[in-house]
Amino acid sequence: MKETSQDIQRILEQFVDAQTAGRMVEDIQRADELMSAAATVKVRDEMVAAIREKVHRRLAARKIRNIRIRIEKFVIAAAAIIIVAVLAEVFFNSQQDVIPVGGALTTLSIWNDTDVSVLKGQVETLSNQMDKVDQTAVQWLDENNGLTVEVDNLEEVALNTEFWKG
Amino acid sequence: MDSEQLKVLIYKCKAGQQGAFDQLIALYADRCFGFLYRLSGHRQTAEDLLSELFIKLVEKIGTWDGGSFDNWIFTIAGNLFKDHLRADYRRKKLLQEKAGQLQTGEFAEARNDLEDKLQQALKRLEPEIAELIMMRFYADLSFKEMAERRNEPIGTTLCKMHRGLKKLREIMEVPEKQRPI
Numbered sequence: 001m002k003e004t005s006q007d008i009q010r011i012l013e014q015f016v017d018a019q020t021a022g023r024m025v026e027d028i029q030r031a032d033e034l035m036s037a038a039a040t041v042k043v044r045d046e047m048v049a050a051i052r053e054k055v056h057r058r059l060a061a062r063k064i065r066n067i068r069i070r071i072e073k074f075v076i077a078a079a080a081i082i083i084v085a086v087l088a089e090v091f092f093n094s095q096q097d098v099i100p101v102g103g104a105l106t107t108l109s110i111w112n113d114t115d116v117s118v119l120k121g122q123v124e125t126l127s128n129q130m131d132k133v134d135q136t137a138v139q140w141l142d143e144n145n146g147l148t149v150e151v152d153n154l155e156e157v158a159l160n161t162e163f164w165k166g
Numbered sequence: 167m168d169s170e171q172l173k174v175l176i177y178k179c180k181a182g183q184q185g186a187f188d189q190l191i192a193l194y195a196d197r198c199f200g201f202l203y204r205l206s207g208h209r210q211t212a213e214d215l216l217s218e219l220f221i222k223l224v225e226k227i228g229t230w231d232g233g234s235f236d237n238w239i240f241t242i243a244g245n246l247f248k249d250h251l252r253a254d255y256r257r258k259k260l261l262q263e264k265a266g267q268l269q270t271g272e273f274a275e276a277r278n279d280l281e282d283k284l285q286q287a288l289k290r291l292e293p294e295i296a297e298l299i300m301m302r303f304y305a306d307l308s309f310k311e312m313a314e315r316r317n318e319p320i321g322t323t324l325c326k327m328h329r330g331l332k333k334l335r336e337i338m339e340v341p342e343k344q345r346p347i
Contacts, residue, residue, distance in 0.1 A: 008324070011309065015321045024328045031331030033301050036340050038284035043199035043216060048191060051217050055187050058224045063182060136276050 177226050198243050201304035205247050206283050215246050240305035287337040295330035
């Protein structure tokens with residue numbers, strides 16, 4: 001907002017004496033009056049309408065551009081997320097594959113023939129031991145024949161009486 | 167419209183509301199046109215520049231920082247006029263080079279269709295001073311705001327303005343024959 005004459009006088013008095021400031025203010029005031037008295041120029045209504053139309057078109061274009069920018073940003077962000085996710089999955093999967101396979105290959109040495117023969121020997125020993133246990137059991141049953149008959153009888157009684165039905 | 171209402175209107179414009187821009191055009195079209203008309207002295211040029219100003223406003227309104235909107239919009243208008251002058255100067259120079267006989271004075275005279283007293287007086291002022299006077303009159307800026315815009319002390323702006331307005335007054339009040347050469 002423009003200063004009043006008093007404001008201008010006050011400002012001018014900081015640089016010149018009061019009398020000169022007064023004259024300057026008078027000059028400014030008179031010039032302002034002449035300016036105001038001069039013919040006012042107005043823009044034609046058709047021109048305003050044309051400007052409005054141009055502005056509307058530009059606004060519509062700006063809106064479309066903004067939407068496109070937003071979509072582009074969204075697509076870029078989504079693509080970045082997908083790429084990161086895929087890379088992370090690939091990385092973790094490769095970590096899981098590499099460690100056990102590497103471990104198995106380095107810790108188990110079943111790939112040479114000497115190790116296979118050792119294993120075969122161990123399996124054979126275990127098989128012999130199981131046979132021995134079987135033989136011992138059969139031998140014990142033969143020696144205690146009465147007990148096996150008694151067990152058979154008890155099983156038969158149990159099946160026939162159906163005591164479990166209450 | 168007070169400054170708060172104007173701020174609300176500008177924020178609506180920033181949001182891209184068509185109606186708000188219509189209001190802004192209604193509010194500033196005449197003043198900006200007067201400013202550009204007085205500076206150029208040519209209706210067609212002023213209309214072209216006015217149209218360019220509002221188109222530019224659509225793109226630049228987001229950069230308005232909340233200061234004096236009048237100062238901001240008239241600064242853009244002033245810059246557009248300066249750009250126009252530069253382009254006009256280049257065009258005239260090119261025409262002169264091509265044609266060899268085109269007289270710049272006649273060309274300028276033919277373009278100037280606003281021949282009232284004020285316009286004649288403004289033509290006799292330095293362009294910088296003429297713009298300053300127009301800025302004060304049409305943008306309704308205070309000396310303080312103008313000094314800030316021009317990055318100079320308020321005393322300097324006041325002296326330039328006084329010199330310009332005094333000359334304007336002399337030209338407009340004193341008849342041609344009595345005017346000192």
